Amino acid sequence: MSLLRHAVVGLDGSRTSESALTVTLHLVQPGLGRVTGCYVEDASLRRAARLGTTRAVPAGRGTAVPLSTRRVERSFEDTADYVRWRLNELAHTYSVDAELQSVEGHATSALLGAERTADLVAVGMQGTTNDHRYRLGHTPLALVREADRSLLISPRQVPGLNHVTVYFSEGPDGAAALQWATYASYALHVRRVRVLLPAADDAAYTAQRETLRELRPPGNVLWQPVRCTPLAAQRPGTALHRALDGLVVAPLSFVRDDVASVRAFLHELQQPLLLARQPDASPQQRPKIGMSAVM
Numbered sequence: 001m002s003l004l005r006h007a008v009v010g011l012d013g014s015r016t017s018e019s020a021l022t023v024t025l026h027l028v029q030p031g032l033g034r035v036t037g038c039y040v041e042d043a044s045l046r047r048a049a050r051l052g053t054t055r056a057v058p059a060g061r062g063t064a065v066p067l068s069t070r071r072v073e074r075s076f077e078d079t080a081d082y083v084r085w086r087l088n089e090l091a092h093t094y095s096v097d098a099e100l101q102s103v104e105g106h107a108t109s110a111l112l113g114a115e116r117t118a119d120l121v122a123v124g125m126q127g128t129t130n131d132h133r134y135r136l137g138h139t140p141l142a143l144v145r146e147a148d149r150s151l152l153i154s155p156r157q158v159p160g161l162n163h164v165t166v167y168f169s170e171g172p173d174g175a176a177a178l179q180w181a182t183y184a185s186y187a188l189h190v191r192r193v194r195v196l197l198p199a200a201d202d203a204a205y206t207a208q209r210e211t212l213r214e215l216r217p218p219g220n221v222l223w224q225p226v227r228c229t230p231l232a233a234q235r236p237g238t239a240l241h242r243a244l245d246g247l248v249v250a251p252l253s254f255v256r257d258d259v260a261s262v263r264a265f266l267h268e269l270q271q272p273l274l275l276a277r278q279p280d281a282s283p284q285q286r287p288k289i290g291m292s293a294v295m
Helices: 015-027 043-051 069-094 107-114 140-146 174-187 202-215 239-243 252-257 259-268
Strands: 006-010 034-042 097-105 120-124 150-154 164-167 192-198 219-228 247-251 273-276 289-294
Touching: 006 015, 006 107, 015 034, 015 069, 015 120, 015 150, 015 174, 034 043, 034 069, 034 107, 043 069, 043 097, 069 097, 097 107, 107 120, 107 140, 120 140, 140 150, 164 174, 174 192, 174 202, 174 219, 174 247, 174 273, 192 202, 202 219, 247 252
Parallel strands: 006 034, 006 120, 034 097, 120 150, 164 192, 164 247, 192 219, 219 289, 247 273
Antiparallel strands: 150 273
């Protein structure tokens, strides 16, 4: 059975949200999964427009003008129409079933509450409305803190999805990260998965390799362990960031424990990041994809 049966993608008409949708469609197996696009109408923006406290700068003008309720509602309608059209067009290209939900509320709570059965929630690192008159945006760090399932965060442009890299960390979601990496390698037709083992010395690296052997899921995957400096010691622009390409997978629990480092990490990351959370599922529901090996 596919690990990704249902995904929710936050859409607001921006390039970053469309990038998140494209990466998700690459991961969903046609006929085995579906995608729900979620367009969130910002309730606070609608309320502020009614009170006359919101201002925006129209295109070609340098002076902010009050944002009327009519203008906000029209923008919501136009963006929803555009998002629905792009969702249907891209879903048809990848032969994946898709639907759009328009909800009112806060982006974080709306995305997490849109479909409780979803295996994955995908968002862009930063979002704006389609006409760029004001920012709706997504809040990836808020989602990281509150997500009760796996999370995909995508930058505006994705150079390619020809590699899968796992930042491995022992913990409750470490095995889930390896499962997602196995599934992603199958969906993206990538046989080799690079596993970054954050070890401070040789003894720690040897222990990490043994843990990898114990936790690796069954799959036709060649695991390539690579020793690296722990994320907490990394700085933006270092070798770790330059080494990351394709899809990057990391345990969600580890990221929650080190938000300060992850904030800088996300600032420099130019690849989609899948934060894996241990699913509430029986072992029979996990994907079985042949055999695996560790180099």
